[in-house]
Amino acid sequence: MIKVSPKAKRLLVPIVSVIAGFLVGAIIMLIWSYDPLQAYSSMFESALGSMNGIGETIRNATPLILIAIGFQISSAAGFFNIGLPGQAQAGWLTAIWIGLAWKNLPVYILLPIEIIAGIIAGALVAGIAGWLRAYFGTNEVISTIMLNYTVLYLCQYLHQDVMSKNLRIDTDTTKSIPANASLRIPSLSAAFGDSRISGGIFLALIGLVIFWFVMKKTTVGFEIKAVGLNPFASRYAGMSDKKNIIVSMLLSGAFCGLGGVIQGLGTYQNYFTQTTTLDIGWDGMSVALLGGMSAIGILLASILFSILKIGGLGMQTLAGIPYEIVSIVIAAIIFFVAISWAVGLLFKEKKTDKTATYLATAETDSRKANSQEGGQA
Amino acid sequence: MNFVTILALIVSSTLVYSAPLIFAALGGTFSENSGIVNVGLEGIMTMGAFTAVVFNLSCASTFGAATPWLGALLGGIIGLIFSLLHAVATINFRADHVISGTVLNLMAPPLAVFLVKALYNKGQTENITQNFGYFSFPGLAKIPVLGPIFFKNTSAPAWVSIVLAIFLWWVLYKTRFGLRLRSSGENPQAADTLGINVYKMRYAGVLISGFLGGIGGAIFAEAISSNFSVSTIAGQGFMALAAMIFGRYNPIGAMLSSLFFGFAQSLSIIGNQIPGISSLPSVYLQIAPYVLTIIVLVIFFGKTVGPAADGQNYIKSK
Numbered sequence: 257m258i259k260v261s262p263k264a265k266r267l268l269v270p271i272v273s274v275i276a277g278f279l280v281g282a283i284i285m286l287i288w289s290y291d292p293l294q295a296y297s298s299m300f301e302s303a304l305g306s307m308n309g310i311g312e313t314i315r316n317a318t319p320l321i322l323i324a325i326g327f328q329i330s331s332a333a334g335f336f337n338i339g340l341p342g343q344a345q346a347g348w349l350t351a352i353w354i355g356l357a358w359k360n361l362p363v364y365i366l367l368p369i370e371i372i373a374g375i376i377a378g379a380l381v382a383g384i385a386g387w388l389r390a391y392f393g394t395n396e397v398i399s400t401i402m403l404n405y406t407v408l409y410l411c412q413y414l415h416q417d418v419m420s421k422n423l424r425i426d427t428d429t430t431k432s433i434p435a436n437a438s439l440r441i442p443s444l445s446a447a448f449g450d451s452r453i454s455g456g457i458f459l460a461l462i463g464l465v466i467f468w469f470v471m472k473k474t475t476v477g478f479e480i481k482a483v484g485l486n487p488f489a490s491r492y493a494g495m496s497d498k499k500n501i502i503v504s505m506l507l508s509g510a511f512c513g514l515g516g517v518i519q520g521l522g523t524y525q526n527y528f529t530q531t532t533t534l535d536i537g538w539d540g541m542s543v544a545l546l547g548g549m550s551a552i553g554i555l556l557a558s559i560l561f562s563i564l565k566i567g568g569l570g571m572q573t574l575a576g577i578p579y580e581i582v583s584i585v586i587a588a589i590i591f592f593v594a595i596s597w598a599v600g601l602l603f604k605e606k607k608t609d610k611t612a613t614y615l616a617t618a619e620t621d622s623r624k625a626n627s628q629e630g631g632q633a
Numbered sequence: 634m635n636f637v638t639i640l641a642l643i644v645s646s647t648l649v650y651s652a653p654l655i656f657a658a659l660g661g662t663f664s665e666n667s668g669i670v671n672v673g674l675e676g677i678m679t680m681g682a683f684t685a686v687v688f689n690l691s692c693a694s695t696f697g698a699a700t701p702w703l704g705a706l707l708g709g710i711i712g713l714i715f716s717l718l719h720a721v722a723t724i725n726f727r728a729d730h731v732i733s734g735t736v737l738n739l740m741a742p743p744l745a746v747f748l749v750k751a752l753y754n755k756g757q758t759e760n761i762t763q764n765f766g767y768f769s770f771p772g773l774a775k776i777p778v779l780g781p782i783f784f785k786n787t788s789a790p791a792w793v794s795i796v797l798a799i800f801l802w803w804v805l806y807k808t809r810f811g812l813r814l815r816s817s818g819e820n821p822q823a824a825d826t827l828g829i830n831v832y833k834m835r836y837a838g839v840l841i842s843g844f845l846g847g848i849g850g851a852i853f854a855e856a857i858s859s860n861f862s863v864s865t866i867a868g869q870g871f872m873a874l875a876a877m878i879f880g881r882y883n884p885i886g887a888m889l890s891s892l893f894f895g896f897a898q899s900l901s902i903i904g905n906q907i908p909g910i911s912s913l914p915s916v917y918l919q920i921a922p923y924v925l926t927i928i929v930l931v932i933f934f935g936k937t938v939g940p941a942a943d944g945q946n947y948i949k950s951k
Contacts, residue, residue, distance in 0.1 A: 288751045336672075336731055338871070392931045397672075398875040399930070402923035405868065413916035532867050542739060545732050578750045583743030591718070591736045595726035 259606040268603055269596050274560065276599070277589030281581050295577045302570020303563040309570070311448025314457055315523060316562035319344070319515035321460040323540025324547060324554045325467045326511035330382075332471065332549070333504035334484035335389070339400030341537025342407035343381045343509045345530060347374035347516030349411050352430055352527040355437030355520075356423040363436040370437060371459075371517055378513015379506045381407055386505025390498040396505075404533045412529055428529040439521040454522030463511060468551040470507075480504045515540060539565075545590050561586060639907055641782045643896070645767070646903050648791035651895025653678070653853035655794035657873035658880065658887035659801055660845030665882050666805060667838025668818035668831075670730035670944040673719050673737030674846045675870025680715045681708030681850030683745035686861035687752065689761040700763040705790070705851040712847015713840050715741065720839040724832055727946045738870070746863050757862035765790055765856040790852045798888035805884055814838055818940035821947040831947050849873065872898075878937050879930060893929075897922030 260268060282292035303313050323340050330337035351374035358366060381403055388394035416427050424430050439454040471477035482490040483500040491497050519536055520527060539561065547557030568582030592599055657674050664671035685704035693700045719737055722728035749758055768789035774780045805811040816824040817834035825831050850866055858865045872894055879893075880886025901918040905911045910918070930937075 284747070288747075388927070388931060393937075394927070394930050395878050395937050398878055399927055401868075401871045401875050402926050405923045406920045409916055409919040413914070413919075417914070417916070532864060538739075541735065545735060578747050580743035580747040580750070584740060584747065587736050587740035587743070590732065590739065591722065594728040594732040594736060595722050597728075598726035 258602065259604045262605045265600065265603045265605055269600050270593065272599055272602065273592035273596065274589050276592045277585050280588035281585035284584060285577065285581060290577045290581075291575070294575050295571050295581065298574040299567030299571040299582070300563070301567075302574065303567030306449055307447065308449030308451045309566065311445070311451025311453040313559070313562045313566045314448070315451060315453045316566055317558040318454070318456045318460045318522065319519045319536050320540045320543045320558045320561060321554055322463050322511045322515035322518065323536060324544035324558060325463055325551075326378075326382075326508040326515070327541050327544040328547075328549055328554070329467070329471070329480065329511065330504055330508035331544075332477075332484050333480045333500060334487070335386075335396050335501070335505065335508075337382065337385070337400055337505065337508050338397060338541070339382055339385055339403045339509075339537075340512050340540055341534035342400070342404040343378040343512035344516035344519065344537050344540070345407050345411055345534045346377040346381045347513030348520040348534075349415060349516075349527050350374045350377040350513075351517040352433060352520045353415075353419065353423070355433040356431060357420075359434045359437055361436070366437050367439070367521075370521060371514065374517030374520075375510045375513045378516060379510040382505045382509025382512065383502060386502040389505070390501040404537075408530060408533055415527060415529065430526045430528070432525045433521065437521065438525060439518060440525070452523050454518065456518030456522040459514065459518065463514065464551040464555060467511075467554075471549075476503065480507075512537070512540070542586060542590060546593055548593075560589075637778060637781055641785070642903055642906065643899070644782050645787050646899035647892065647896040648788040649856055649895075650899045650902075651892045652788055652791040652794050652856065653849040653869055654873045654876055654891035654894055655791070655798060655888050656849035656852060657846045657870060658876040658891045659794070659798055659884050660842035660849070661874055661877035662805070662880070662882055662884050662887050663801070663814065663845070664838045664842035665877065665943050666818045666940055667814045667835045668821060668940060668942045668945065668947065669720070669723050669835050669839050670734060671716075671719065671839065671842050672731055672734035672874060673716070673870075674734075674842070674849075674873050675866060675868070676734075676737030676739070676741035677712045677716055677843055677846035678850030678853065678870045678873070679741035679745055679866040681705075681712040681847030682854035682858070682865050683741075683748070683850075683861050684708040684711040684847070685851030686758050686761055686854050686865075687749075689763055689855060690759060693761065693763040696763075698763065701765045701855040704855055705848050708851025708854075709844040709848040712845075712850065713843040716839050716843025716846070719843075720836050723946065724835050724839070727948065730944050730946075742863050742866075745861065749861060758860045760859045761855060763855075764859055765852070788856065790856060795888060798884045802884040810837075815940065817947075818943055821942050821945075825947075825949065831949070835947070846870070846873075875926065878939070879926070881937055882939055894922060894926065897925055 278296065285292045285295055303309050323344055326343070327337055327340055351370040354370045354373050355366065385396050385399040385403060388399050389396045415430065439456050441455045444453055444455065445451060471481065479490065479495045479500050480503065482495060483497050487497045515536060543554060543558045543561050546561065547553035564582045564586055568579045571577050571582070572579045657678055661671055661674055685708040688704040688707050689700050696703055715737065719733050722733040723730050746756055750756060765788065767786040769786055770784040773784040776784070805815065813824065813829045814834050814837060816829060817831045821831045853869055854861055854865055873891065876890040876894055877887045879890035880888070900921060904918040
């Protein structure tokens with residue numbers, strides 16, 4: 257056991273979790289006689305070794321930040337929103353469709369319309385689950401799972417059978433959107449070695465600030481958290497749990513929808529047939545689980561996640577190691593973050609003179625609280 | 634096609650698609666009733682499917698027609714071992730149940746595909762040679778009308794799972810073990826006070842869900858997909874989770890709602906063979922299972938209430 261100050265412990269626990277996750281990956285690679293050092297060095301090399309790599313890493317992180325925010329807003333209200341892939345997909349298709357259909361509009365009108373429409377599409381999909389929960393008590397886990405598949409097949413139908421043939425190259429792919437409908441910024445792409453980085457990253461950073469502000473500084477955020485912590489007490493305090501359920505799901509879906517919009521207008525510039533639920537939805541959930549409730553946490557987690565994902569591709573080509581290893585590392589890191597209580601047992605909080613008495617009382621208090629927890633939980 | 638043939642086709646494909654869901658959903662009920670939320674069914678099923686396919690490919694020549702059954706059993710054992718991760722994290726290490734369960738879902742596909750690549754040097758296995766196929770009950774299949782519909786060319790694992798659901802209902806509601814398991818999920822403090830080992834009960838719940846989830850995945854692989862790739866288990870675990878909640882955390886309920894999901898899923902696959910339905914645009918059949926689920930849930934069930942202490946970590950006071 258290592259003695260550290262409480263503040264250091266808060267930093268050390270996640271760091272140890274990340275290192276432990278990499279170790280799990282290394283052990284698996286050693287068992288199947290791959291070289292972990294070569295693997296990890298080629299991973300970091302390809303994710304961060306060139307401007308193009310950095311650009312792609314940021315590009316990958318952009319929608320994940322927004323989707324992670326979406327997941328966290330709904331979890332703050334006590335909901336497990338696994339409809340993230342569907343909500344993002346709705347945003348993606350909507351934005352591309354509008355971009356293609358109204359491609360003659362000037363950029364300063366077209367771009368806001370695309371983005372807002374995508375946000376609304378995502379919010380509506382999530383809003384259905386929220387509305388059903390608020391007025392019918394329908395379990396949101398079921399309804400969001402079902403909505404994922406409904407959106408998946410509905411998008412396929414809309415894009416293959418309803419969308420005008422003029423907007424598509426073939427059944428599975430739409431045309432690419434013109435420059436005035438795109439979030440790409442030529443000078444930004446050029447600065448990052450012609451990677452697919454887009455102006456979406458600024459939207460994501462603004463999203464982080466909004467998330468922090470709404471949750472920490474506004475009544476809306478406070479009510480969402482209050483309802484999440486104790487719906488009965490908040491109803492007693494005069495908050496409408498119905499309203500807050502719907503508001504939190506709408507906000508959650510709005511952020512996911514924006515994530516999908518950026519995937520379309522920034523990364524791919526088109527929409528193509530999806531055969532399974534959207535991976536950015538699930539990746540965004542991973543980022544949220546890693547990053548926790550804080551804006552900074554989500555930002556750091558999305559960067560770490562993207563280094564692994566983008567670096568993993570390079571690792572596969574440079575070192576010949578199966579790409580899957582990075583997903584195993586990511587899952588392992590989340591596992592160690594989840595058992596942070598156990599990881600924290602490695603460190604003993606050091607008592608400094610100043611805080612000794614305070615901590616002593618705090619410890620007895622927490623012991624009391626713990627036994628109470630045992631009595632109530 | 635006459636009416637009996639159509640009905641037989643619907644019933645048999647419903648049973649084929651339901652069997653994996655029933656096993657996994659039954660597993661889910663045990664985990665949730667012991668107080669541990671298990672959203673990791675998808676990952677557990679993936680491990681079961683992977684194990685069964687690898688076993689089937691390597692041992693089919695030795696065990697012949699018994700291979701799929703042994704593969705399912707082995708898939709269950711690997712699922713059980715895999716679920717230990719969730720059990721240790723949630724029961725001993727105070728992890729959030731949803732996060733820990735999600736870890737199983739995130740961990741299983743890359744791990745299985747990594748192993749497939751390490752074993753076969755490609756991302757997808759060959760097709761298995763011994764699958765569950767169709768089974769006719771000797772004697773019962775000869776009953777007029779009912780025989781061809783229910784007992785001829787039907788899915789044996791599905792009938793096993795239906796019988797199992799009734800047995801597990803009896804275990805959960807009529808035995809001492811079941812009562813103890815449920816009390817650990819309803820009120821762990823009270824259970825502990827009465828001398829029940831809550832941790833042991835919760836381990837039992839999670840491991841049973843791991844075993845049954847693994848079997849479910851194995852059956853899916855050996856009856857429906859016939860090989861293993863990253864997309865073999867794509868959403869079945871979540872469907873099973875939904876079926877379990879839909880079935881109100883009750884083994885029989887979980888079985889019935891799995892049958893409903895299986896029916897809806899099979900409809901989108903056999904729909905084009907059924908007169909009347911085949912003229913509809915395919916999108917309706919594709920989204921029907923999911924939309925129907927939501928509608929049925931809203932109209933007939935409303936709020937589903939799980940075990941009171943489901944999802945809460947129990948920390949034994951010293």
